[in-house]
Amino acid sequence: MKRYLPILLAASLSLTGCADLLEPEVENLPGKDAMYKEVTFAQGFLLNGYTRLPGLPFNDVATDDAVSNDKNNAFLKIATGQWTANYNPTDQWVNSMSAIQYLNTMLAEVDKVTWATDPRAAQMFRDRIKGEAYGLRAFYMFQLLRAHGGWASSGELLGVPILTKPQDTNSDFNQSRATFEACMQQLYSDIKQAEELLPLDYEDVTSASQIPAKYSGISPEEYTRVFGQYSRLRLTARIAKAIRAQAALLAASPAYRTGTTTTWIDAANHAGEVLKLVGGPARLAANGGTWYDNRTEINNLGAGINPPEILWRGDASNSRNLEEDNYPPSLFGRGRVNPTQNLVDAFPMANGYPITAAASEYRAQSPYTNRDPRLQRYIVVNNSTLGPSNTVIRTETGAGNDAVNQIETSTRTGYYLRKLLRQDVNLNPIGANQQRHYTARIRYTEIFLIYAEAANEAWGPDGQGSFGFSARDVIRAIRQRAGIGANNGDAYLASVQTQADMRQLIRNERRLELCFEGFRFWDLRRWNEKLTESANGIRITNGNYSIFPVENRSFTAHMNHGPIPYGEMLKWKSLVQNKGW
Template sequence: MKRNINRELSSLKVGIVLLATILIGCEKDFLEVNPTDRVSEVAIVQDSTLFEAYVINRYLGVRLIDKEGDGSVPGFGRGFEYAMMGTLTDEAVYNNDDNTWLIQQGQLSPENTGILGSFWGRSYRSIREVNYALQQIGEVEMSDSGKARLTAELKFIRAFRYHDLIRNYGEVVLMGDRVSELGDDFTDPELFEKSSIQESIEYVIGELNEAAEGLPLQNSGTWEEGRATQGAALALKSRLLLYAASPLYNNDNSDPQKWQRAADAAQDVMELGIYSLYQNGYAELFLTEGSNSEIIFARYYNINERHTALEIANGPNGYGGWGGQAPLQNLVDDYQMADGSDFDWDNPEEANSPYENRDPRFYASILYNGAEYRGREVETFTPGGLDSQDGPDNWNTSRTGYYLRKFINEDLPIQNPWEVAGTQNWIYFRYAEILLNYAEAQNEASGPDDSVYEAVNQIRSRNSVDMPPLPSGLSQQEMREAIRQERRIELAFEEHRFYDVRRWKIAMETENEPAYGINVRKSEDGSLTYQRRIALEGRSFQEQHYWLPIPREEIQSSDGQLEQNPGY
């Protein structure tokens, strides 16, 4: 029988092990009563099976805010939550708010962090749990090779948590191997002293180098799916070094050596020779059960460990769905025509038929008026469209006139999905990102050489996409814009846009654009007209929003020793 991390966790009763996390570091009850609903830290260290389960559980986190981890606890980032990261960008808005609009409207504050409020707490909790395991692993009866594997995994997990902290908050506190206890002196200023972004990145890169040396090239079978590999560590290194070379991390100054280091890191993944672009359909890439050639690191779900039921959460109201992530016209307009030209509302032919002859990834990612879906055409037109405000359940009508198709499995039901849906994999790293990382870094370091073209054109020419290659003779600036365009389209809704527009320092432009939707009007003769409209009022971004505020409760719990990010 096929197993993966989540099945392993279930079979090992690691819900109990997860509760042990609460116990670790807590003082004993004076009654000395041994609880029956948790495993003691002594038992974890003395039993190698329990200890390995504890380590595997560190790939998961804890619920800290409302609607996190519906069906299963959170992993890294947000993944398949009700509101995804794309709803905080110019990709989409979340139909029912769920604490996303305040971020879109520039109202982010230490007291009100919306759906982004758990990164700090969950990351540092996980780092402490990892540090505990690293502190104890020497006492576990296990082979040296087993200890080396688990140590490398722990370093990878800790590095991923720091990467989440750095890309959200900038300067962070480096804990080293420290395991804080309740009786510790929390007036120690070193416990709350931030390191510079550069120091933090170098620390994490060092951890990833060590992790890569101890991790297997590939997992040994489907039962190990979801555990870190050498490729996962190198992919995280590639992403972090790309960020480190970007304008936000360098006060807008370009450093070719940093870009070259990022290009080399991406090339290290490419040269492993075990990853390639998935060729059996762009839409299917996100629906395949288990791993495929493009997935480097992912969270694998199954019927016993499910995430948010995407089909009902994001489906059109006329099908019984809730609208969920509503793609913006801002994103729709950026999908090129099939011939590689930009879409143009001033072109009468394109304006009259805006959904014809577009980049095939558009059809795999977004539901629009007239799209074939589950046995009929989507009807967002008014008057009378089944998926418009004139349709049933109109309180769930898309605010933008579009619905999410990417990640959606049409073989899973929209209505009553509770025991069968929520099984798609959430991909943290895939090979297309690595190619785009390489292309961007190499272009910045040396200009648009042949290897840059090759990396981007591989993605554009994959089966089911078949977009024309980039035009030859592009300048470095033109190639820069082409790569940014390609990332926007290829990686849409995959938690990249939020960080890309910030690290490029273009968020003051992209995030201050109005949040556009579309009105599709149907005349009596059946003809359609299209008019852009505002989908969410008051969209706003300010300079301090390039970094998140540290939640106020974290500042207070440090007795004011933890320095807040500028502008908050």
């Protein structure tokens, strides 16, 4: 994507006049007709869809997994009672609707653009551009449904207005919300179109046998020009399939399933289709749990290549922002995201048993001994080491600024974040450095967990559908990778026999594997789980460990679904608000 940055920046500057969906003023674009012959300008409409792709939201601090020491943190505010239709940090309306406006413009105009002088190459460019636009439009529909879909007072499950054509000054902006089901069907239709138009991956070809039959007669050089490695990091048919699995999981979940026709079987099949392409649980990336700090792998990324764990990612670049925000004060960081005792307690013992089980051998006054190795991979606990010099981080009372509530950048819970941070970043002004990071948009572990959840609900713990592997097989592979049950064959997993017990185990594994990546906020809601569990911390004084409440949660029942923005409700009388907002 960085090859397109100069084009993107130029296009973005020229398109500022239509940034607001509700006043697109397409006629104010400098010579829209010029796009038909200026490919770089035309590309800007599509690339706008890429620049709006969301990054890490850190909305975990509005769940039972984390708090923030930043009193101005937006997610802290909504967790403690300030979430309204007029103040909504989870809002996706403006960003996603604006992206859809650009994508619809691209789809409406793509056939008029002179993509290449060779008509065969021009057709391939049109196909690729259309496929990307359809796939991205489906992605933004998923974002909108997750953030704004919900039940109206009438008892109907609603989505958002379905817009498939660009809007201009003659358009009727007063559009009502379509049903959630209609939105899902539009999403599925867009995904199907993307699959038909896009390659599974962007790869150079060297022989005619590698070229799809629909492009018969095209030379390998011509095909590679459009669908080769140069286009990596753009949307592909493989990514489109994964987006469909994400959306199907949402629709099949308890908070939505009575208002849609998407079933758990559908969700399992969509995820299974993606996983079958990589060989199932046996091909789970061995180092996928630490994708963010696999330094050699990250440093050697090039030409848009994905590591084995990653299905879709952003470009890699040098930075230290995550470390500046989340290293403890002793390492010159702000310690912003503080994992909770609630999350720490969710990690099982190394033998696989939950800490509440009699067979776990858990000791409350030695709480980090013989635990799931992921605990200290993802969370800095007392006496953990962190940073390029393996500095010991002490959070017990009297240990200095890293201890609980010592200064404004100290932890509030007794824990600091390790996950997502590179341990070779140095923030010391003497020798400060940056390291390469990238955003993982879709990880294969997420798709495996989608399959496990849906397959268990569809067929039970050991049902395999048509894929040859079960929910239990997936969870076994994930726990083995984590280092759980190495000495006892994961006896706890073997003891889980009922669908209900497997459901709880899968949900817990999802909580651990995907922590701090922006999932739990939405997972709790689609599961209809309790939203008001107090966020707790640990206080260590003279070797004694005591749990204490850190922050209460002030969510109410209607907050299982987010609101339609208040400003949109004021402008358009046809919009119906979700119940309770």
